[in-house]
Amino acid sequence: MIAVTDLEFRYGEEFRLNIPELSVDRGSRVAFIGPSGSGKTTLLHLLAGIVTPTAGRIAINGSEISRLDDVRRRDLRIRRIGLVFQEFELLEYLPVLDNILLPYRVHPALRLDEAVRERAVGLARDVGIGDKLRRTPERLSQGERQRVAVCRALLPEPAILLADEPTGNLDPANAAQVLDILFDYSQTRDATLVTVTHDHDLLGRFERIVDFKDFHES
Numbered sequence: 519m520i521a522v523t524d525l526e527f528r529y530g531e532e533f534r535l536n537i538p539e540l541s542v543d544r545g546s547r548v549a550f551i552g553p554s555g556s557g558k559t560t561l562l563h564l565l566a567g568i569v570t571p572t573a574g575r576i577a578i579n580g581s582e583i584s585r586l587d588d589v590r591r592r593d594l595r596i597r598r599i600g601l602v603f604q605e606f607e608l609l610e611y612l613p614v615l616d617n618i619l620l621p622y623r624v625h626p627a628l629r630l631d632e633a634v635r636e637r638a639v640g641l642a643r644d645v646g647i648g649d650k651l652r653r654t655p656e657r658l659s660q661g662e663r664q665r666v667a668v669c670r671a672l673l674p675e676p677a678i679l680l681a682d683e684p685t686g687n688l689d690p691a692n693a694a695q696v697l698d699i700l701f702d703y704s705q706t707r708d709a710t711l712v713t714v715t716h717d718h719d720l721l722g723r724f725e726r727i728v729d730f731k732d733f734h735e736s
Contacts, residue, residue, distance in 0.1 A: 552730030567591030600671035661692030
């Protein structure tokens with residue numbers, strides 16, 4: 519599903535990430551750990567095609583995204599990859615339902631119809647925010663905001679979920695609920711889940727741990 523070979527990414531003279539080889543099987547659940555600044559979020563962005571490597575190869579389901587142009591990378595990302603950002607990245611002026619539906623409003627590859635709307639409402643109900651669809655993000659708690667972000671990522675039914683510290687801003691009860699949602703989706707859809715986390719108490723739930731101290735060079 520995910521194959522990284524001889525990857526190098528540089529940012530100025532201060533940061534360099536080297537990954538000789540990394541593969542992630544379809545349907546597996548993997549945690550990225552390591553010190554702050556070691557490149558965990560950078561690799562998520564590379565896997566999603568948000569940024570491109572300095573050198574090396576990244577393939578998603580056989581498609582070498584590191585060679586695609588911006589338009590084709592964006593198309594692959596919107597169709598195949600669900601992103602859960604650490605800071606949620608919600609639009610403050612939109613109500614919850616429209617934030618969940620946002621991928622369908624910004625890219626022609628996704629068609630917004632009544633079935634999609636019903637799925638969005640169902641996702642919100644499943645994660646406990648079904649009664650808050652008309653609220654704007656400023657009227658939500660941190661845990662509720664994170665659940666909106668998770669619903670948005672799951673709505674297009676992606677084959678890959680990339681989650682950057684999805685529980686980092688949450689209390690233990692909300693953290694467990696968000697992780698349950700991601701794991702349940704991964705298990706029922708055979709979707710690949712890659713999660714950046716600093717919470718080592720959660721690591722027992724993952725099938726594999728990748729420690730970035732092995733990749734990072736200052």
